[in-house]
Amino acid sequence: MMPKRVIDDLDLFNNGLKILPCKGIFHPTDDGGSIVVHDDPAITQRSFARLSKKDAEAYADFNAYMADATTVVRGMMFETPLDPSRRDLKGIKDLASFAWKHRKIGGKFFRLADLFTMSSYDFLKQWFENESIICALGYQSSIGTFASLKSPGSAYVLLHHVLAHDPDVGWGFAEGGMGAISQAIRNMGEKHGMTVKTNAPVARVIVNGGRATGVALENGEVYEARLVASNAHAKPLFEKLVGAEHLPAEMMKDLKRFRTFSTAFKLNIAVDRIPQFKGFDPAAAGMDYPDFTHLAPDVDYMERAYDDAKYGWYSQRPFLSPVVPTVHDKTLAPEGKHIVNIFGGHAPYELKNGIWANERENFTKTVMAVMDAFVPGFSSSIIDMQVLLPPDLEQIIGLPHGHIFHGEITPDQLFFKRPVPHYADYRSPIAGLYQCGSSSHPGGGVTGVPGTNAAREILRDWPKLKKLAA
Numbered sequence: 001m002m003p004k005r006v007i008d009d010l011d012l013f014n015n016g017l018k019i020l021p022c023k024g025i026f027h028p029t030d031d032g033g034s035i036v037v038h039d040d041p042a043i044t045q046r047s048f049a050r051l052s053k054k055d056a057e058a059y060a061d062f063n064a065y066m067a068d069a070t071t072v073v074r075g076m077m078f079e080t081p082l083d084p085s086r087r088d089l090k091g092i093k094d095l096a097s098f099a100w101k102h103r104k105i106g107g108k109f110f111r112l113a114d115l116f117t118m119s120s121y122d123f124l125k126q127w128f129e130n131e132s133i134i135c136a137l138g139y140q141s142s143i144g145t146f147a148s149l150k151s152p153g154s155a156y157v158l159l160h161h162v163l164a165h166d167p168d169v170g171w172g173f174a175e176g177g178m179g180a181i182s183q184a185i186r187n188m189g190e191k192h193g194m195t196v197k198t199n200a201p202v203a204r205v206i207v208n209g210g211r212a213t214g215v216a217l218e219n220g221e222v223y224e225a226r227l228v229a230s231n232a233h234a235k236p237l238f239e240k241l242v243g244a245e246h247l248p249a250e251m252m253k254d255l256k257r258f259r260t261f262s263t264a265f266k267l268n269i270a271v272d273r274i275p276q277f278k279g280f281d282p283a284a285a286g287m288d289y290p291d292f293t294h295l296a297p298d299v300d301y302m303e304r305a306y307d308d309a310k311y312g313w314y315s316q317r318p319f320l321s322p323v324v325p326t327v328h329d330k331t332l333a334p335e336g337k338h339i340v341n342i343f344g345g346h347a348p349y350e351l352k353n354g355i356w357a358n359e360r361e362n363f364t365k366t367v368m369a370v371m372d373a374f375v376p377g378f379s380s381s382i383i384d385m386q387v388l389l390p391p392d393l394e395q396i397i398g399l400p401h402g403h404i405f406h407g408e409i410t411p412d413q414l415f416f417k418r419p420v421p422h423y424a425d426y427r428s429p430i431a432g433l434y435q436c437g438s439s440s441h442p443g444g445g446v447t448g449v450p451g452t453n454a455a456r457e458i459l460r461d462w463p464k465l466k467k468l469a470a
């Protein structure tokens with residue numbers, strides 16, 4: 001999801017990052033056929049036409065609309081959210097410059113309002129009639145969110161994922177796995193004097209006279225600093241590492257309200273043979289193997305999966321997105337063996353009338369039943385498997401409720417409200433303490449955008465910070 005601008009700023013392609021390009025999404029349907037959402041729109045339209053000629057024709061108009069909307073919103077991703085409640089000179093200046101900068105939005109405003117408020121189902125219905133096609137295009141609006149295609153506001157989640165596909169980069173797998181992105185950032189930083197310390201949990205941010213002056217590690221080591229920038233989730237950062245005693249009560253209340261309840265899960269699986277997806281036809285799909293797959297034949301399937309979670313249980317037929325990066329990336333597994341990453345929903349952080357310790361095995365069987373239905377014999381090919389439920393993600397990465405995006409990326413939790421009103425500009429009530437992770441605008445995904453924006457604000461404050469430290 002990383003835009004070209006961030007990749008270029010950090011010079012990642014010259015520091016070891018290699019993207020192995022992908023072409024399309026394979027979306028099997030219940031009738032034994034499939035839909036393909038491909039970089040080449042002609043292939044997509046051909047697959048739509050099998051189900052609806054009208055939808056195939058509407059695709060060009062839909063694409064043009066989304067391209068238009070993404071240009072506007074992509075620009076806004078890189079803007080520091082203003083605080084619309086400010087009534088001082090700075091507040092008025094910020095509002096005026098925002099209005100001037102976006103004066104050309106004009107009529108597009110009404111279209112953007114749709115994307116910010118509608119459900120992705122209602123939004124897509126404006127163009128498409130076939131429920132499998134709507135599912136194929138709206139599927140992403142359920143990724144990582146406790147919502148479904150028919151939930152109000154889910155159209156924005158769709159946009160968030162569409163934004164991710166920067167046409168100047170394309171999309172694909174980072175060779176060596178996602179850690180290769182962190183490694184490339186590290187390689188670049190070290191050329192500029194950066195030092196990285198891992199396995200070094202921070203116990204607290206040191207606050208002196210309302211100013212952050214360093215961090216203390218759990219092992220007792222202390223690092224003094226002119227400023228502290230944190231990409232840890234905003235809740236543990238402010239509630240534990242800083243402490244409510246240093247922070248405004250109103251902010252702490254707002255932070256508590258920031259919704260993080262998650263239902264997303266991930267299975268990382270090693271298999272002894274390449275999964276064979278039923279009904280996949282390389283010639284029709286315009287790719288040798290599915291780059292990315294949606295296992296959810298239509299909208300009703302997605303809604304039923306959501307309904308189970310809505311009432312406190314895991315989906316009895318979860319939607320799944322299996323990917324097999326080893327088809328493209330030969331560095332990850334021995335010859336002939338493969339890795340399958342399955343992302344899916346829904347597995348609520350907490351179950352009603354049950355606990356995960358008793359349900360983990362049943363849950364895994366439920367996922368395997370879906371996999372076996374679409375990839376015959378899949379479960380018998382498994383060598384080993386890691387199951388990551390929301391409580392596991394919370395424990396391993398420190399994500400409250402295991403929310404993969406640090407909190408819902410619905411419009412009520414974005415822009416000037418992320419993570420809380422008045423502190424959405426990457427600063428905090430503590431001078432010299434900055435937020436630079438996904439709890440800030442524009443939210444989750446491996447985008448590097450919150451960090452880019454935070455860096456810009458830090459550089460703005462730098463002359464002041466330097467003076468304070470002197």
Ligand SMILES: Cc1cc2nc3c(=O)[nH]c(=O)nc-3n(C[C@H](O)[C@H](O)[C@H](O)COP(=O)(O)OP(=O)(O)OC[C@H]3O[C@@H](n4cnc5c(N)ncnc54)[C@H](O)[C@@H]3O)c2cc1C
Pocket residue numbers: 001200201202203231232233236241265266343388393396397398399403404405406436437438439443444445446447
């Ligand atoms: C299972 C899963 C699948 C995902 N799939 C995708 C995907 O396909 N595409 C995509 O773009 N995004 C995906 N995401 C989301 C993406 O990974 C995140 O949005 C992104 O990593 C956020 O980056 P970040 O730097 O803001 O925060 P994080 O990656 O959450 O980093 C915060 C870091 O702070 C550390 N930390 C927390 N507390 C402390 C402490 N006290 N001391 C020291 N360190 C601390 C944590 O260990 C962590 O390393 C996925 C996430 C998950 C969990």
